[in-house]
Amino acid sequence: MEKKRTISVSVVNEHGVLSRISGLFAGRGYNIESLTVAPIPESDLSRVTIVTDGDAKVFEQIIKQLHKLIPVLNVVENDDFLEKEMALVKIPIEEDIASIEVLCRAYNGNVANANEKYIIVTVTDKPYRISSFLKAIKKFNPKEMIRSGTVALERY
Missing domain, CATH: 3.30.70.1150 (ACT-like. Chain A, domain 2)
Known part of the structure; x- marks a missing residue:
């Protein structure tokens, strides 16, 4: 069953991070409904908020792949945002x-x-x-x- 999900990703604020994240989605045919990126105040980090949709299996794959990206520090996915x-x-x-x-x-x-x-x-x-x-x-x-x-x- 397709469901809209929100994922919050903390990343090191460096060149190419957004490209790697969007490439992960594009390379696997996952849709990004909304993508917002902004620096986290008083740090060298950025927060990437991704809204996507898919079934539980697709979502699980997205989370696993995000964890593997080098500049990613933290991936939060839950229903209480x-x-x-x-x-x-x-x-x-x-x-x-x-x-x-x-x-x-x-x-x-x-x-x-x-x-x-x-x-x-x-x-x-x-x-x-x-x-x-x-x-x-x-x-x-x-x-x-x-x-x-x-x-x-x-x-x-």
Whole structure:
């Protein structure tokens, strides 16, 4: 049975690490739904958050292969992550700004920027809620929409 999984990988922040990780997935035909990488503050490490899907056997293979990569220090895979995503949406200024603001607040967001042509809103929430927001905001004729990848942290 296919299931969406989140994996958090701590790696040494050096050239080529991301290439090796993405190559591991590509070489075995595994899909990456979301990939986010950022340095861990006050260290020489980075955190790679990968959202992938597959059955239990595929997921087990992914974890084993990640452990074998040299710059990988730690691989965490469990079902108890706090996960967040962000979306930015550019909307023509002629749209109903009050309704847009109400919708944004419902998804932990607000108006981040405005000029004579557009407003840009930002929302940060759980990945499935970002998907819902992006569907709902379409009624305001967005010019552009973009979403980040998932970031995750173990709850315990």
